[in-house]
Amino acid sequence: MKRPGSNGRLATNAKQRLCAAAFALLAASTADAQSPLLNVGPLEAGTLGEITLERAPSGHTNFYVVIALDPQFLALPTPVRYTDVAVPQTWYRVWTRIERNEWKFRVPSFTSGTTMYFRGISFDGANQSGAATDIVMRTIGQPPGAPPGGLTLNEGxxxxxxxxxxxxxxxxxxxxxxxxxxxxxxxxxxxxxxxxxxxxxxxxxxxxxxxxxxxxxxxxxxxxxxxxxxxxxxxxxxxxxxxxxxRDQRAFDDPNMRVTETASLVSIDTGIALFQLSKLAGSLFHSVFIDANADGELAADEEMIRPSSESAALIRDTLGNTYSSRFDRPTVTIEEVGSVRTRIRVDGHHRPRTAGIGIDRDFLRYTTWYDFYAGKSEVKVTHSLRNDYVENALGNIAFADYRLVLDLELPGTVSYAIPRDDQGSLLRESLSAGQYVALYQEGNGDAATFRNHDANLRLAGWELYRTRNGSNRELRASGLRAPGVTTLMNSRLGLTCSVRHFWQNCQKALALRAPDRIEVALWPEDRPGDHWIADFMQKTHEMTLHFFAPSWGDRTTQLNLAQQEPMRPWAGGDYYLHTQAWGDSGVLPTPYEAPSQWPTIAATFERDSQSLLSREDNYGWLAFGGQWNVQWTGTTGSPRNKLMRFDKWAVSGEEAFFLPDESSALHSSDVRRFQFEGFVASQHPGALLWTGGPYYNLNAHPDDLGRSTIPAAYDRYRAGITNTSTHEWNGYDYEHMTADDFYQYYLLTNHPLMQRSLRRMGQGLLTFREVREPGFSPFASRGFGWTLRGLCQIYETTGEPSVRAGIDFYIRNWEGSRGRGTSGNDGHVTRQPPHPNALGVPGSNATTSQSDRFWWDAPWQIGIVIHALHRYHRQFDDPRAPAWIRTMADYLVDQCWKNAQQDFTKFISVEDPGFFGDFDPTGLSSWIPGSLAVAYRYNPRQRYLDCSSTVFNRWSNGTRTISLDHGYWHWWATYIHLQRELGNIR
Known part of the structure; x- marks a missing residue:
């Protein structure tokens, strides 16, 4: 696509005359007696069509092609680029230079008999039209038809x-x-x-x-x-x-984009828009052009953001100082370039305009991912505000306002569209001089906002207001949960901005400032009091920016709904099971309900799960997506951990089951405390990344990444911060960590946060003493299991050599201390030191005094280890793993199982299994049957099934079935699959 210039660019009025002339010519008779300018090759639906320029009048330097489809070729068109001919549209047109004398285009998927009409028109250097060619007609053949569909690529x-x-x-x-x-x-x-x-x-x-x-x-x-x-x-x-x-032998040219890079810019040409990102200044966009009239040229009046604009990320501290991303030289990385999508990542800092102002350094960091699409003028933006310094930390930090500013070029009369109710009905008005219009969401529409947040909140939901010249505040509308979308446009160009999870992540605002600015206030100053972000954390927001021409149509509502719930391609539960690629074992449970019942179950689940969206953590960011009984900030304990995520969606295809796991992954990627961009474990041998950040111990862990030396001068920037000790969510420590949500969400969506979170988590796990300190045996069985599973998942999706080396070291360290299974008294995973909460509690047959001398293990935690070793064996094919699994399974059923009434003991002495802790027949014992089903694959011992069936029947109330809405069915997946395979349950 050409940049603005005099050569080859039509004036606006000339193009309008051309458009009218072209359609008149299309309606003309084929009796025009001229030799054709074009030669159109054979057409077949779904294949490439070709147009070749046969001749051009002398002196004509430009050429114009109109392609129309019957029977509507005289209808008013919606302009699209010719590379989009794969999309059934009414018409297509191409404006290009005469030197390019051959075009290829996708023949649309129309039924046999559809006719395409072609018209070629040439122009001289003064842009005067030459004689037009006769209409050339071609009929599209019959499409090949859908494949049969099945479980293999050959079937589709x-x-x-x-x-x-x-x-x-x-x-x-x-x-x-x-x-x-x-x-x-x-x-x-x-x-x-x-x-x-x-x-x-x-x-x-x-x-x-x-x-x-x-x-x-x-x-x-x-x-x-x-x-x-x-x-x-x-x-x-x-x-x-x-x-x-x-792929078969049919010819096909994928749509593609052109990405170019210089010392100062990265340019992305999508075919209908040109986006530029600066390497010299951290503006959100250096410039943006859209081909508003689809003529293949970019004119000066098609530029929506100019290099001189103030488009940037702005943060204001609590003392009134402003820092901008524009005053920092960012790092721009081209992460992916493809035929359909290109992803660019920009990393930078917020800095003051003048050195020495405010905190006299950068004030928090940011990362912005941009996803650009071939043939599209929209950009998906993922923006993270980061407090994740490896060194030179700020600590917990407060600020007054943070917003992304899009400074547009919209001359003339500017109008806007913005929601006026919870349902998304739009208020459409002109934006007059001096006006500021803001859709401000403070609460989340639920009374829990006030229970779980500080007293500064004043709104349960949102309000729409406007001011003029900073005064005369006028309330226009209000509600509980606002659709986060707005559009700003003039007669020629426009931008729709849609923010995902707008009310779930309060507080936020979408603001319009005259004459032509959109501001996405991710932490708006409207809120009484200050915002803050804890050390080691970040916060991410997703939005879609749709640059358009009003002649294309205003799609504000449609784009916002699509942004809130994108379509999720689903391959079907039978297919996922067939691949054996899901989770640790490659299996998924099948519920006893018929598929016709799944939508009703999903609808009930979705209604009930709304309660998750009515809770907040101490930031004012909702802790949505956590497991029902443990979504609270600061909660510890493993019950939140799952052996798989997105499993109910995989089985049923119901989006209601997808959304909570998605929310968990997104929220966890922000607030789990391993957020150190650039941290490499091998460079910090004295560091331990534990729950709450670097764990400081003078002897074992002397490296606290400079947290003990944060300058006292920063204290004034955190005045008013409260509850600093409870900022935890899904505890990141040896016994309670899990990578499953990141792992599965990344595999399903390629979300930009997920692979980075997996890499960061991997480096954090490599600081655990069990993973890098020789002779330091695993402290708890579940810790060994969760950590090994996490390391395996991280290596599978990142390929980090250091993680693979960590896995090998971890196995060697553990192998030297595990129970060997050489007698009836061992087979355990770890030896945990005496503790009165294990042996000596009510229900134990050991007294409190005896509990002081018994080292112990936890059978329910051994279940995690068997799953982890099974994943490890499937991934690395270690020939030792099957024997380890058999030994542990035998230990569970021969030493840890007591009787059908008590089932598995909760704790057991590793020296003398005659001493054991209490029982938990309807609780943690549910972790064990699935692991015994895994072990059955290595050693088909009937006792594994007998003990497991007793536990399962108690959990399922004797129905020998399990429902799609069962809260813990991920623990039963391998057991249900095996028993159904053996014909023992339905």
């Missing part, structure tokens, strides 16, 4: 997308995380795979390896998970299927 793997919100989805950018069976032996997805629609037409798709059956960077290993980016469509409250298949 179904990917269902659907809309639940009542909005038509048209060419929406989606990503499908698709597991592949090892037997498919796909090594290079971009060369070996293709995507077709429900008519059998191949469509543009981008493929990325997410995990392999082996090391991530071993290109000879088969692909285990692949990310597929494509554009999907579905009617309102309807679904549509696409099919992932082996």
């Amino acid at each position: 793997i179904r990917l269902r997308v659907r809309d639940r919100l009542g909005v038509s989805r048209s060419e929406e950018a989606v990503v499908a995380g698709v597991p592949l069976a090892r037997t498919e032996i796909i090594r290079q997805p971009a060369r070996e795979l293709m995507l077709v629609d429900d008519r059998g037409n191949q469509i543009g798709a981008q493929f990325r390896v997410a995990a392999r059956w082996g090391d991530l960077f071993d290109t000879t290993a088969p692909v285990k998970w692949v990310h597929v980016d494509f554009h999907a469509s579905a009617d309102a409250r309807s679904s549509r299927e696409y099919f992932l298949m082996r």
Whole structure:
């Protein structure tokens, strides 16, 4: 796409005359007696069509092509780029230079008999039209038809997308995380795979390896998970299927973008828009152009953001000093470049305009990911405000306001659209001189806001107000949970901004400031009192920016709904199970309810889960997505840990089951305390990243990453911060950590936060003494299990060599101290030191005095270890692992099982199994049967099933079934799958 310039660019009025002339010519008779300018090759639906320029009048330097489809070729068009011809539209047109004399385009998916009309017009250097060619007509052939669909690539793997919100989805950018069976032996997805629609037409798709059956960077290993980016469509409250298949011999040119990089800029040309990001200043955009009239040229009046604009991230401290991302030189990284999507990451700091102002250093860091799409003028933005310094820390820090400013170029009369009620009805008005309009969300629409936050809150929900010149505040509307969207436009250009999870992450505001500025206030000054962010943490927001021309139509409401709940391609529970790629064991449980009942169960679950969205942690950020009974900030303990995430969605395809696990992953990636960007464990041998940040101990852990030497001068920037000791969520320590939500969400979505969170977590785990200190044996069985599982998941998805080395060291360290199984008195995982809460508690057969001398293990924790070793064996094929698993399983059923009434003891002496702790027959014993089912695969011993069945029948009230709405069914997945396979349960 050309930048503005005199050569080859039509004036606006000339283009308007051309458009009218072109349509008049299309209506003309084919009797025009001129030799054709164009030669159009054969057309077949779903293939590439070709247009070749045969001739041009002397002196004509530019050429214009109009493509129209019957029977509506005279209708007023919606401009799109010719590279989008894969999309059924009314018409297409191309403006290009004469030197490019051949065009390729996608033939749409129309039925046999549809006719395409082509018209070529040439222009001289003064942009005067030459004689037009006769109409050239070609009829599209019959599409090949949808593949049969099945469990293999040869049959076509179904990917269902659907809309639940009542909005038509048209060419929406989606990503499908698709597991592949090892037997498919796909090594290079971009060369070996293709995507077709429900008519059998191949469509543009981008493929990325997410995990392999082996090391991530071993290109000879088969692909285990692949990310597929494509554009999907579905009617309102309807679904549509696409099919992932082996690539055949049909010719296909994927849509693509052009990304160029210089010393100062990165430019992304999507075909209909040009975005530039600066390497010299941290502006949100250096410049933005859209091809408003779809002529292939970028004119000066199509520039929406200029290099001189004030577009930036701004933060104001509690003393009134402002810091901007524009005053910092950022690091710009091209993370992915593909035919459908390109991802750019920008890392930077907020700095004062003048050195010495305010805190006299950077005031917090930020990372912004930009996802650009071929043929699209919209950008998905993921923005993290970060307090994650490895050294030179700020500590807990307060601030008054933080906002992203989009300074637009919209001359003339400017109007806006903004919600006026919870349902998203839009208020449309002009933005006059001096006006400031703000949609401000303070509470989350629930009384719990006031119970769980400080007393400064004054609103239960939101309000829409406007002022003029900073005074005369006028309330326009109010409600409980605001749709976070607004549009600003003039007669020629516009921008829609939609913020995801707007009311779930209060407080926030969307503001419009005359003459033409949108401000996304992620922590607005409207709130009484200050905001703050704790050390070692970050906070992330997602938004979509849709740059458009009003002639394309205003899609404010549709874009916001699509932003709030993107379509999630679903391959079906039977397929996920077939691949054996899910979770530790590759299995998913099947509920006893019929599939026809799943939507009702999901609807009930969704209604009940709304209570999660009515809770806040001490930041004023909702702790949404936590497990029901332990979502509170500061809660410790393993019951929150799951053996798999997104499993109920995988089985049923019901989005209601997807959303809480998604929320957990997003929230956890921000507030779990391992947020140290750039931390490398090997460079800090004296550091221990534990719950609450670096654990400081003069002897064992002397490196606290400078937290004990934070300058006292920073104290004035944290005045008023409260509850600093309770800022924890999903405790990050040896016994309570889990990576499952990050791991599975990354595999399913390629969300930009997830792989980075996995890398950060990996470096944190490598600081645990058990993982890097020789002779330091694991302290608790569950700690060994959770940490080993996490390290395996992190290595699978990142390929970090240091993590693989940590896994090997960890196994060696543990192998030297575990119970060997050489007699009836051992087989345990770890030896935990005497503790009165283990042996000597009520229900134990050991007295309090005896408990002081018994080292012990916890059978329910051994269950975690068996799952972890099974994952380890499947991933690395260590020949020692099966014997370890058999030994532990035997120990559970021979020493830890007491009788059918008491079942597994909660604690047991590792020296003398005759001494044991209390029983928990309807609690933690549920961790064990699934692990025994895993062990059964290595040693089909009937006693494993007998003991497990007793526990299961107690949990399922003797029904021998399990429901989709069972809160702990992830623990039973392997057991249910095995028993159903053996025909013992339905």
